[in-house]
Amino acid sequence: MRSNFLFTSESVSEGHPDKVADQISDAVVDLFLSKDPEARVACETLTTTNRVVLAGEIRAKGVFDAQSGWADGALDEIERAVRNTVKRIGYEQDGFHWDKLEFANYLHGQSAHIAQGVDESGNKDEGAGDQGIMFGFACDETPDLMPATLYYSHRILERMAADRHSGAAPFLEPDAKSQVTLAYENGRPVRATALVVSTQHAAGYDQAKLRDYAKGVMADVLPDGWLPEDSAIYVNPTGLFEIGGPDGDAGLTGRKIIVDTYGGAAPHGGGAFSGKDPTKVDRSAAYVSRYLAKNIVAAGLAKRATIQLSYAIGVAEPLSLYVDLHGTGTVEADRIEAVLPTLVRLTPKGIRTHLALNKPIYEPSAAYGHFGRKAEGDHFTWERTDLVDALKQAL
Structure with a gap:
């Protein structure tokens, strides 16, 4: 392993379109598991302008049965879970609103061929849900034993989201991304050499004020003395970021697997996590x-x-x-x-x-x-x- 180098990781906020999709998919997983701990769920979500679409394969007692179909009220519960997730994130925009979005549910029963290989039966132990x-x-590198570049990328966006939800930063909107580049010396992170934040904001909000706010968050999150020179701090480098979230870019479950794991500091098997029950x-x-x-x-x-x-x-x-x-x-x-x-x-x-x-x-x-x-x-x-x-x- 090299001793002296630069390394970079990125994160995205809970309001990023792909993360909205991930959270919806996992809200569906949680709903099914709350009804049936042995539920089988593979839920994919698409988000776009004022629209959420679910697709995938499921099986859960009290929710869906291959013979009898959907239980009474189950479809309404799923839709409520979807809308409540979008509401919690904070989307009440013209282009994406928890109460006004169109919702389509294409979840259907799990393949019997998959079920026979995965389910426990007789002397057969439960098998893996896939290869x-x-x-x-x-x-x-950090108290949580994570790569420092990803750790600080997450913490910057978590702090911004907390400020948005509390009202401390009412000019912020839900969609945001961060990126942290750290210098390593003798294999240890010692300082940041570049920091990036791109965040959706209220219409017409002053970019200089937004930059000052983001720099303050970075200074609070990073260790003392790690903040790079001003020219290496990039806040909304393309300029205005008023149209964002699923209205600005479609979102899909499972497209942020490096953000979900180790920020590129370790290998990834390629499979996404969200939307899948734990037999997967x-x-x-x-x-x-x-x-x-x-x-x-x-x-x-x-x-x-x-x-x-x-x-x-x-x-x-x-x-x-x-x-x-x-x-x-x-x-x-x-x-x-x-x-x-x-x-x-x-x-x-x-x-x-x-x-x-x-x-x-x-x-x-x-x-x-x-x-x-x-x-x-x-x-x-x-x-x-x-x-x-x-x-x-x-x-």
């Missing part, structure tokens, strides 16, 4: 991979750790487990590979049970990253570091 590779990552290993195996990597770093066994898992559709056990400590480990990676499956069963059901994933916990994960979040109650269980002692004892 694929999933990665988890952790590093010691795209989601659950990526979560447990992060959990394992974070516990390795938290235990002091490495400064950086990457985990890869792979699965075949309908097969319970992972096909492979790979650990890379990037030359920073205090023990051999193959020893950790041998220990991890003894601490957590890495089948879809084992992962869901260990991390308590069959609950309506997903909508909060759909903005500002699925990782590097605070584990509180049932939420973000994959961010816990409760394997540290067991890892140390085993190794």
Whole structure:
């Protein structure tokens, strides 16, 4: 690994069109899981000018049955969940309004062929919902064991959203993006060399005032002394940003997977998370991979750790487990590979049970990253570091 370099990550706000789609998809997942913890959901969302469209495959007791179809009131509940999500984000614009948008629901029953391979039955354990590779990552650059470039990109936009919701910055609108470039010396982040914020704003709002506000947020979020020179701070570099959100650009579920994970600092298996119930290993195996990597770093066994898992559709056990400590480990990676499956069963059901994933916990994960979040109650269980002692004892 290089010691001295520049690295960049970006984030997008909860009001970005793709993130609106992700949050709607996860609101649907949460609704189904609240009715049936064993629900099967694969919900894709399209957002555009005053329109939201759902599509995908589902199965859930009390909501949808392959024989009898939709339960009474279920379609209305889904529409309410969609509109309430858009309202919570803050869209009451002419081009995208929670109460005025047109809504279309094309969700339908899950394929029986997929169900027969995935469902647990007799002596057959629950199989993976699809084939694929999933990665988890952790590093010691921040208290949350995340890449610093992504960590600060998220924090800038979270602070701006909090100011918008509280009324402290009423000139802000929901759509925004950030980008943070950091200089690394001897492998550690030491300062920012470029910062970018593009944010939707009220019509006619003074750009100089907006720049001053954004610079103030950056200064508050970054460590002391990290702010770059003024010429390397870019706020709305194209000028006015009044038309935004789904009215300015269509949004789709799953288009911000690097923002959702590690900001490009680690590999990505390619599968999106939002809109999928936890039997889908795209989601659950990526979560447990992060959990394992974070516990390795938290235990002091490495400064950086990457985990890869792979699965075949309908097969319970992972096909492979790979650990890379990037030359920073205090023990051999193959020893950790041998220990991890003894601490957590890495089948879809084992992962869901260990991390308590069959609950309506997903909508909060759909903005500002699925990782590097605070584990509180049932939420973000994959961010816990409760394997540290067991890892140390085993190794």
